[in-house]
Amino acid sequence: MLKKKLLITFSISLFLGAFYSCNQIVGSTTTANAVETPDQKPEIEEPVQQDTLYLMDKLDSLNRNLIVFPAVDSLNKIEPKQAKRNLRDSIYRELNKKDKHIYLTFDDGPLIGSRAIDSIATAKDTKLSAFLVAKHANMSKRLKNDFERYSKNPLVECYNHSYTHANNRFHAFYSNPELAVADFERCEEALGLKQKIVRMPGRNIWLFDDVRRVDLTSGSQTADLLGANGYRIYGWDVEWKIHGLSGNPVQSVNEIYTRIRTMLGNKSTLKPNNIVLLMHDDMFQNKKGQQLLSGLIDSLKQHKDYHFEFISTYPHKY
Ligand SMILES: [Zn+2]
Missing domain, CATH: 3.20.20.370 (Glycoside hydrolase/deacetylase)
Incomplete structure (x- = not known):
């Protein structure tokens, strides 16, 4: 119950703002890797923008207030990619409960x-x-x-x-x-x-x-x-x-x-x-x-x- 209470529903604009900034972080990390460790295989990135659009499209089809997202604090403590995955899973879980x-x-x-x-x-x-x-x-x-x-x-x-x-x-x-x-x-x-x-x-x-x-x-x-x-x-x-x-x-x-x-x-x-x-x-x-x-x-x-x-x-x- 307490765990549930930790999850809050927040506005879509706040969510998308957080999501876009996550993408920026992912982008800058990739560039840094390419310069500093040229011998390393560059990390294969997910198509960030497409993912974002995809999730936005899914969200668009819903009453956004029904979706429960993890609290902002918990999003900040985890890796951006993981945060994105968690968010997607959260959306899918909510969708799966519906007709x-x-x-x-x-x-x-x-x-x-x-x-x-x-x-x-x-x-x-x-x-x-x-x-x-x-x-x-x-x-x-x-x-x-x-x-x-x-x-x-x-x-x-x-x-x-x-x-x-x-x-x-x-x-x-x-x-x-x-x-x-x-x-x-x-x-x-x-x-x-x-x-x-x-x-x-x-x-x-x-x-x-x-x-x-x-x-x-x-x-x-x-x-x-x-x-x-x-x-x-x-x-x-x-x-x-x-x-x-x-x-x-x-x-x-x-x-x-x-x-x-x-x-x-x-x-x-x-x-x-x-x-x-x-x-x-x-x-x-x-x-x-x-x-x-x-x-x-x-x-x-x-x-x-x-x-x-x-x-x-x-x-x-x-
Ligand atoms: Zn026909």
């Missing part, structure tokens, strides 16, 4: 497979996010019905994955941002989508709040134009692949489940304690694939601190 948020996202529907996904959402009472291609909904009566099932299901939220899916010629599509944006607007209108939430075909791009992360620059101008028009764009942290026709997974349920656990554990997702999984509707055309999806949901549900969320609520903070 984790999982976003199961399905692209390219409605397609064969969408109806089964819709049924699994209901059977498992699990929220799913569907990024839809409007052209597919107009391809047949069956697919139109499948889209309507999605839109009526309170456990499924429907978002924009463009009208044409770029006709799968992504580079050409994104070379004309105005036309590309018009394609997303056409999708929104055709499906009557209520939320301005997009996933860009063929691109893992994130653009919302102060986040802008682009995987391939050919989509960046379109992303910025969508952003200027009030859209939020979401990519993914991890993709699960299954061969649609055979139902054979590229990654087994256990592999993808372990990946999700590992990424949540080592904070390698875009936002800590939030993980976005990408799947495609046509992966679940047959029983085999559908059983795998049910199996993954069951595995994840074993964790009482895991919660399934709609991407419209991304990211969850504390």
